[in-house]
Amino acid sequence: MAATTHTVTNQPPPLVGYDVFAADAALAEGVGRHVPPALLEEVRGELGELGRAAGSAHAQRWGALANEQPPVLRTHDRYGHRVDEVEFHPAWHRLLGHAVSAGLTDAWSRPAGHVRRTAGFLVWTQAEAGHGCPLSMTHAAVPALRADPALAAEWEPLLTSRVYEPGLRPVAEKPGALAGMAMTEKQGGSDVRATTTVAESLSSDGEYVLTGHKWFCSAPMSDAFLVLARTSGDEGELSCFLLPRVLPDGSRNSFRIQRLKxxxxxxxxxxxxxxxxxxxxxxxxxEEGRGVATIIEMVAATRLDCVTGSAAVMRQAVAQALHHTAYRQAFGRPLADQPLMRNVLADLALESEAATALALRLAAAYDADTEQERAFLRMAVPAAKYWVTKRCTPVAAEALECLGGNGYVEESGMPRLLRESPLNSVWEGSGNIQALDVLRALRREPAALHAFLTEIGTARGADHRLDAAIKEMLTELADLEGIEARARRLAERMALVLQGSLLVRYAPPEVADAFCASRLGTDHGASFGTLPPTLGLRAIVERARPVVDG
Structure with a gap:
C-alpha cells in the first residue's frame, strides 16, 4: 500500500442530496406565477418530490451509467430470427420509468398540465437528458393522433399512462406505451417535401403498407411511430401514418433497424x-395529403421541449459552476467572491433564468389555449426555440471553465453537459428553419404578430432599454427588403425582447436590470463576465446558487 503523501483539501463536496426544484428560485417562482392558486400546493408537492429524486445520488448515478453504457442494437436473436431490438442499460429504464410515473409524458389530462409537465421536465432531465427524447415524443404524439378520433381513443390512454413497461408486445396487452417519430430522409433533411417513402393503400379503412427509409428515427425502441409517406407514388401528397412495432395479432411489424447513430x-x-x-x-x-399539417402538431409540442431541455442543461451547468465556486478557495477566499468570477457567474445565471422564464410562459400559453395565446405561440415558439437552444452551448462551455481543469474531466459531469448542449438547436429544425418559420408566421398570420406585440407591450415603460429594443425590432419588421437574409437577427431580437419583458415584469430588480443592460443595451461584451460592475451581481449569484441542506 502506498504511503499517504498529503491530505485532500479545498475540493468542493459533490452537488448531491438536494431538491433540484426548490433550489431553483426562478423555476419555483415561475410555477407560482402560472399555476392557479387552488392547485399550487399540490403542484409544488409533486415537483418537490421529483426535485429531491433528481438531486439524489442514485439518480445521478443512473445518469452516468446510462451514458457510459449506451444502447446496443440486436438485429437477430440467437437462432437467426430478425428482431430489430435495442438493448439499454438498466439505469436507462430506471430513469425513464421514474419519469413516466411522474407524469412527464402527459400534459393533456390535468389542469395546468403543460406548466406542471414543463417544470417537471426541466427538473428531472437535469439528472440525465438523453431519456428526455422518448418522453417528449410520447407526449407530443397525442395532439397529432387527435386528427383521428378512433386512433386517439385507442392510443392516448396508453401514451399518457403513468406505467412504464419496456419490451415489444401488442399494445392492447400493455398498461402504457411510448411513441417515436421518423420524418427525416437522407436526401431531404429538414425538407420533408423531399420524402420518397411511399404508402400503398390496403383498404378503405386507412390501412397501408410502406416502402422507403428514414435517416433519423427517434427512440426506435418505442411501441409506435408517426411517419410521413407519399400516398400516390413519388408525385403524391404527403400523409401521416401511425406505424406500430407489433401488429394486433402479436407478430412483429417489418421495421428494419439498419444501425444506431x-x-x-x-x-x-x-x-x-x-x-x-x-x-x-x-x-x-x-386526411390523406395532409401529413405535414397533421404531424406539425407533434413538432410544435416537441419544439417547446427543445426550449425546456436547453433550459434544463443550462440550469444544471450553472448550478454546478455556482456550487463549485462557492466552496473552492483561491487567493484566500472562495472563487465566487472574486469580482471577476462573480461577474461570470451572474452573467450565466441571467441566461439560465431568462430561458426558464420563457419556457414556462410558453407552457402557460398552451394551458390557456385561447385564440390569442395560440397566435402568440405561433411566433414565440420558433423564436424561443431558435434563441434559447443557441445559447445553451456557450453557457455549458463557460460553466465548465468555472471548474477549471476539473471541469474538463469526465467525472465532473460537465463534459456530458457540453456534448448535450448543441442537440436541441439541431433537433426539430435547426436555426435557419426556426428563423424562417418566424418569417412564415409574419407573412401568413397577422394575428401572430399582434399577439406577440401585445405580450411584450405589457412591459412597455418599465425599462428604457427594453423600450428601445422593441422600437428597433419594429424598425426591422417595417423593412421587408432582404428580410430572409436577416431572419436570424430578427428571431434573436424577438426572443430577447420577450425574455426582457418577462424579467422586467416578474424577476427581482437586479436580475431585470442586468439583463436589460447586457442583452438589450449596449454595455455588454462578446463573452460572459462582462456585465457592468455597478449591477447587483452578488444578489444575482446568491439567488441562483443551489443550496444543499445541512
Whole structure:
C-alpha cells in the first residue's frame, strides 16, 4: 500500500442530496406565477418530490451509467430470427420509468398540465437528458393522433399512462406505451417535401403498407411511430401514418433497424436509421395529403421541449459552476467572491433564468389555449426555440471553465453537459428553419404578430432599454427588403425582447436590470463576465446558487 503523501483539501463536496426544484428560485417562482392558486400546493408537492429524486445520488448515478453504457442494437436473436431490438442499460429504464410515473409524458389530462409537465421536465432531465427524447415524443404524439378520433381513443390512454413497461408486445396487452417519430430522409433533411417513402393503400379503412427509409428515427425502441409517406407514388401528397412495432395479432411489424447513430452527445438515447420493405403496415392519421399539417402538431409540442431541455442543461451547468465556486478557495477566499468570477457567474445565471422564464410562459400559453395565446405561440415558439437552444452551448462551455481543469474531466459531469448542449438547436429544425418559420408566421398570420406585440407591450415603460429594443425590432419588421437574409437577427431580437419583458415584469430588480443592460443595451461584451460592475451581481449569484441542506 502506498504511503499517504498529503491530505485532500479545498475540493468542493459533490452537488448531491438536494431538491433540484426548490433550489431553483426562478423555476419555483415561475410555477407560482402560472399555476392557479387552488392547485399550487399540490403542484409544488409533486415537483418537490421529483426535485429531491433528481438531486439524489442514485439518480445521478443512473445518469452516468446510462451514458457510459449506451444502447446496443440486436438485429437477430440467437437462432437467426430478425428482431430489430435495442438493448439499454438498466439505469436507462430506471430513469425513464421514474419519469413516466411522474407524469412527464402527459400534459393533456390535468389542469395546468403543460406548466406542471414543463417544470417537471426541466427538473428531472437535469439528472440525465438523453431519456428526455422518448418522453417528449410520447407526449407530443397525442395532439397529432387527435386528427383521428378512433386512433386517439385507442392510443392516448396508453401514451399518457403513468406505467412504464419496456419490451415489444401488442399494445392492447400493455398498461402504457411510448411513441417515436421518423420524418427525416437522407436526401431531404429538414425538407420533408423531399420524402420518397411511399404508402400503398390496403383498404378503405386507412390501412397501408410502406416502402422507403428514414435517416433519423427517434427512440426506435418505442411501441409506435408517426411517419410521413407519399400516398400516390413519388408525385403524391404527403400523409401521416401511425406505424406500430407489433401488429394486433402479436407478430412483429417489418421495421428494419439498419444501425444506431454514433452521436456527439445524447449517448444514452438511441437514434436509428430504419427501412420499410413494402410489407410494413401502418394506419393513416388524419386526411390523406395532409401529413405535414397533421404531424406539425407533434413538432410544435416537441419544439417547446427543445426550449425546456436547453433550459434544463443550462440550469444544471450553472448550478454546478455556482456550487463549485462557492466552496473552492483561491487567493484566500472562495472563487465566487472574486469580482471577476462573480461577474461570470451572474452573467450565466441571467441566461439560465431568462430561458426558464420563457419556457414556462410558453407552457402557460398552451394551458390557456385561447385564440390569442395560440397566435402568440405561433411566433414565440420558433423564436424561443431558435434563441434559447443557441445559447445553451456557450453557457455549458463557460460553466465548465468555472471548474477549471476539473471541469474538463469526465467525472465532473460537465463534459456530458457540453456534448448535450448543441442537440436541441439541431433537433426539430435547426436555426435557419426556426428563423424562417418566424418569417412564415409574419407573412401568413397577422394575428401572430399582434399577439406577440401585445405580450411584450405589457412591459412597455418599465425599462428604457427594453423600450428601445422593441422600437428597433419594429424598425426591422417595417423593412421587408432582404428580410430572409436577416431572419436570424430578427428571431434573436424577438426572443430577447420577450425574455426582457418577462424579467422586467416578474424577476427581482437586479436580475431585470442586468439583463436589460447586457442583452438589450449596449454595455455588454462578446463573452460572459462582462456585465457592468455597478449591477447587483452578488444578489444575482446568491439567488441562483443551489443550496444543499445541512
Amino acid at each position: 454514433d452521436k456527439l452527445g445524447n449517448r444514452s438515447n438511441a437514434s436509428a436509421e430504419v427501412e420499410f420493405d413494402g410489407t410494413t403496415w401502418a394506419r393513416r392519421v388524419g
